[in-house]
Amino acid sequence: MAFSYITEKMVKNSKKTGSKKKGPPSYANVLHFTHSDIMVELQSKYPGLHDLSKKTKHQLLDNISKTIVERLKKIMETNYEASEKCFLLSRHYRRVHPHFGDFQFVLDALHRIQDAAGSPREQLAEQDISAVNIKASVIDNIPFDKVKQACNKYCDRIANKVTEHIGNLNMDVQEGDTEEEIVRKKVRGELKKLGPFVPTIIRQVVMKNFIPEQSKSHPIHLYGEPFLPPKEAMDSFLRPYRPIKVNRSRRMYNLLMFCVAPENYAGLMAMDGTIINSAKLVIRPYDMPFYIPPTSSSEPAPEEYPQEPMDDEMEEL
Known part of the structure; x- marks a missing residue:
């Protein structure tokens, strides 16, 4: 982790307060993860943003990323409390830069x-960029059930x-067969003994190697704009969809993660x-492509967005 965005002012403020917190490295982590979370939120909200950016060789998301980093740095320099935790920083970011300005932000960039x-x-x-493509379980754009039927056939x-x-x-x-021909015919004899079992063997091989195991659940990210409704309201809303591994994000103040x-x-995505308690719910599958630019030019882009682990029990909202 590079510390290129940890300003001298941040370090001086930490020394002045005599804080026994982690110091500069914690600032770097807070910046890095909050930046990643906000980038994922923006691309989740606008599923078409990834392909739109790809047309510009991701210059679009790179520029958006740089602006978000500068915004976060400014908040961290002026609000010491917000700079201590991703949860507080992401919440303060949205107070300064509300969700309703996201599209204009993208369009201007x-x-x-x-x-x-x-x-x-x-x-x-x-x-144009907010539509979500709701797909059933597919393998190479073919519905899972049809793949299974074709394999059986x-x-x-x-x-x-x-x-x-x-x-x-x-x-x-x-008489007169070469040693190679004799060996080949003996192998054929062994194959003939397996003849009654060939259909079963072929079916097992095809089912194991050509049909991936169907996903038993879909990971979901649910964002609240401008905030996440209270636990009781979300419990009531989600109950019909029987969510599992429900967690409120420890880093993103308005994010609920779970599986269905x-x-x-399809019913949940619909x-x-x-609107619940004056908050708009943005419900997205987590298997969307995300582009996460580095937080500084000296850092390589992470190969995978560092998602928070999901527990088996629901956390308090």
């Missing part, structure tokens, strides 16, 4: 890139062809945009 390139400004509406055909082929093999050792079974997935 895109237009600056297009202006610099001398290309016409793309006219986007918020719904062709397993039988393959087994019949292999059995027929084995039955037609010449296994009689004759495949049969409850509830995106629900």
